[in-house]
Amino acid sequence: MFDNLSFKLEKAFQTLKGQGSITEVNVATTVKEIRRALIDADVNYKVAKEVTDDIKAKALGRDVLTAVSPGQLLTKITNDELTELMGGTHQDIKLDGNPSVILISGLQGSGKTTFSGKLASYLKGQGKQVLLTACDIYRPAAIDQLKVLGEQIGVEVYAEPENKDAVKIANNAIKHAKDNSKKIVIVDTAGRLAVDEAMMDEISKLKEALNPSETLFVVDSMTGQDAVNTAKAFNDRLNFDGVVLTKLDGDTRGGAAISIRRVVDKPIKFISTGEKMDAIDKFHPDRMANRVLGMGDVVSLVEKAQQTFDEEEARRLNKKIRKNQFDFNDFLSQLEQIKKMGNIKDLMGMIPGMGKALKGIDVDDDSFKPIEAIIRSMTMEERESPELINGSRRKRIADGSGTSVQQVNNLLKQFNDMKKLMKTMNKMGGGKKGLAALNPFGR
Incomplete structure (x- = not known):
């Protein structure tokens, strides 16, 4: 959704990159590209012209602060104008009458x-x-x-x-x-x-x-x-x-x-x-x-997560993580929770910067299918104790899931790396302390 428009708008703002000030010339060039991007996105021509005229007028009437670049300022103005154009604030449906x-x-x-x-x-x-x-x-x-x-x-x-x-x-x-x-x-x-x-x-x-x-x-x-x-x-x-x-x-x-x-x-x-x-x-x-x-749209992403959030399951999972007992059954459970949240590519697009990173890449719910197939091809004992999975078991799991031994090896490695990360966080005290210790910029 909006991938092509986002890409063209980003290119429009790049014309201001390195510019130290807002001028009529550089704003006019950028606004022209914004208008072209909106029209290419099938926005009504009259509407596109009105919006870009407003953007230009507001940009030329602003002084650029030393902490803000002209590109950042124009992005903020464009964001405000698009928000206003689409209605400003959310309006709920009315539920009057009985029924x-x-x-x-x-x-x-x-x-x-x-x-x-x-x-x-x-x-x-x-x-x-x-x-x-x-x-x-x-x-x-x-x-x-x-x-x-x-x-x-x-x-x-x-x-x-x-x-x-x-x-x-x-x-x-x-x-x-x-x-x-x-x-x-x-x-x-x-x-x-x-x-x-x-x-x-x-x-x-x-x-x-x-x-x-x-x-x-x-x-x-x-x-x-x-x-x-x-x-x-x-x-x-x-x-x-x-x-x-x-x-x-x-x-x-x-x-x-x-x-x-x-x-x-x-x-x-x-x-x-x-x-x-x-x-x-x-x-x-x-x-x-x-x-x-x-x-991105982090607020909507969090709301989606809250809708599928199971408080009892979260407590159970947290307890297992603290005891370093997280297994493939828990991993499978978390995959199911993520899938309930909606279309995977749409969800990833809500993360700032991910829309650009995913441009041209086909990501859908089927992306999880090989992982699920591998886990479901394990015995219950193997899911609970992945260290039991030796060479012959890996071959059996690969054959049973329709994947390769390399894919099984990759999943086991990623799972072990994740468990090591959880163990490190527990040693650091878990929660915010653990996260801060893993963050190279944390204090």
């Missing part, structure tokens, strides 16, 4: 049904009682898809396959929700291949009849500027409350995420990546600006 009704709209293929399932899972995780409602009465597989998702996440799906009146289905769903103490009703609606009058009429009638607390427009970010144009057409007719950007993990140039707020004047509330039901995040403009500029 609260969330109406999901968008074109066919934008990921509405999948997002409906993700949102239901997200709200269920907050302890809320949710009902999914199938109001796509045209696409044959839509009801079945929603039922599969509902079963996967443990959320009830209300559907009337024989009924072809979306408004009646939705109203019946709300009655069902009230009778069964469901506090939130998510209504998945029909999409089309293009914005047409029949579609707009139906979604408008649904909104009028349901008076939802929140109407969300789901848009495929891979469609670039077309996504922004479609959002505007929907908003002119529907006046939705917020935008959801899907498929941000795909081959997208990022322009929709950056310029959609300015064009429709509605906040982006969620972003969605991948097909997994937990691959949904609240949209934070400041964090996204950081990622666009290659600064």
